[in-house]
Amino acid sequence: MIFILFSAFLLCLQLVTAIPLTHTSAKSDSRISHIAHNTLTRRYFADRSDGSLYGEYSGATLKRNLGGLERRDAGNSCTNLSVEEAKELPGWSKLEQYAKDTWGTRSWNIVTNPNEYLDRGATACVDGGVVRVQMDGEPTCNENKGIISGSMIGTNGSVKLSYGQGYSSSASWSVTKTTSLATAAILTAGVEIPDIVKIGGSVTTTTTFENPNVKGFETEVNNMISQEMIMDQPDGKTCVGTINTKSCNVGGKGSIRTVASGFVWFNYDDKRAPNNDPEGGEHYKYAANIESVLSLDERSGWVDFRGSMQADVKTDYSAKCT
Incomplete structure (x- = not known):
């Protein structure tokens, strides 16, 4: 027994x-x-x-x-x-x-x-935090006041002015360093774009990239809002709108952390x-x-990227008939 x-x-x-x-x-x-x-x-x-x-x-x-x-x-x-x-x-x-x-x-x-x-x-996972892009130097900016022409509506002398206000940005990125983690994988990361045009804060978007990546990737933010205004146009006068546009360009760089666990x-x-x-x-x-x-650092790998950013902001719309 x-x-x-x-x-x-x-x-x-x-x-x-x-x-x-x-x-x-x-x-x-x-x-x-x-x-x-x-x-x-x-x-x-x-x-x-x-x-x-x-x-x-x-x-x-x-x-x-x-x-x-x-x-x-x-x-x-x-x-x-x-x-x-x-x-x-x-x-x-x-x-x-x-x-x-x-x-x-x-x-x-x-x-x-x-x-x-x-x-x-x-x-191997992309770190849950947002990737903060750093600017390479100071942005180069241009400002102008654009003219918006109207289109006649019917026969009662009304005119419609169509315009957009808000913020948009785009960037193209080249990968300068890849990681041995998550190879041959398509991953998603949150990217924080810096405040290039001084709108009062950064903006965040999501991008998808492949590791290793030879083609690079792009990020885009579009917060433009399409609007329109209908005005009565007096006889003998022309109604137009104006809007301030600020466009800026600057280089940038960032790093995406991938982390091993399990x-x-x-x-x-x-x-x-x-x-x-x-x-x-x-x-x-x-x-x-x-x-x-x-x-964390001992179990991490990094994907480094660098590129150029462009941002536009359109504000202060006004219209008048002269």
């Missing part, structure tokens, strides 16, 4: 995979450092960094209670992170050393986004316990949480 129980215990150990990661509970300041998955019972065991049990979960309750530990889903601003891309991270050597210090060296196979743990994968798997050729718990459970597969080990 003792032999049967011991054999069953060994079988359970073989069916457990440990997933190191970090989470701060609202109820506790202790950090969760590992999650072990018993594929026989389909239960998850979350441990604190001091080795104490944080909680036991089914797959559904794990996702509901500790869902913040999962990787971000790939979307318009994300793509799956490959092993090759992970190895190009500025902090890759630090992540690799973390694995050696935590679980040992010897032979391993490094994997990202394994089919058996798709919710513990890795992504898990990198270190699959060892032999079972082993963590270095800090040599008598603990032995497993083949361990996964390091990228954002727990690396700083």
Whole structure:
């Protein structure tokens, strides 16, 4: 009977995979450092960094209670992170050393986004913040007062004046530096255009770009409002409108940050316990949480761009008959 129980215990150990990661509970300041998955019972065991049990979960309750530990889903601003891309991270050597210090060296196979743990994968995403474009020098501007001619309406002497007021800007950008993260991906980023024509604030737009990009990309903002005015034109007089137009041009530059997050798997050729718990459970597969080990800069890549911006503002419309 003792032999049967011991054999069953060994079988359970073989069916457990440990997933190191970090989470701060609202109820506790202790950090969760590992999650072990018993594929026989389909239960998850979350441990604190001091080795104490944080909680036991089914797959559904794990996702509901500790869902913040999962990787971000790939979307318009994300793509799956490959092993090759992970190895190009500025902090890759630090992540690799973390694995050696935590679980040992010897032979391993490094994997990202394994089919058996798709919710513990890795992504590269455009940073959620808005990309602020910087001006290269001072804008070159021209101002003029434009004349708007009217068109007659019917036979009662009325004239219609059509005009536009507001702000518009456009820019063409060339990519001067690409990143090894999110290669061959089409990504979306928010871009903040500086206040070139002094309207009282910057404007934000969204752009889509491909990495790596050899063609560049464009940004455009159009807040022009089409308006019209109908006036009674006295006999012998002509009614016209005027509007002030200010146009400015300036060079600009910016950088789009892409950030790696999620898990990198270190699959060892032999079972082993963590270095800090040599008598603990032995497993083949361990996964390091990228954002727990690396700083933001250590897990980031940059797409640098440079180009020219043009902005127009039309204001102070007036009309008179002379």
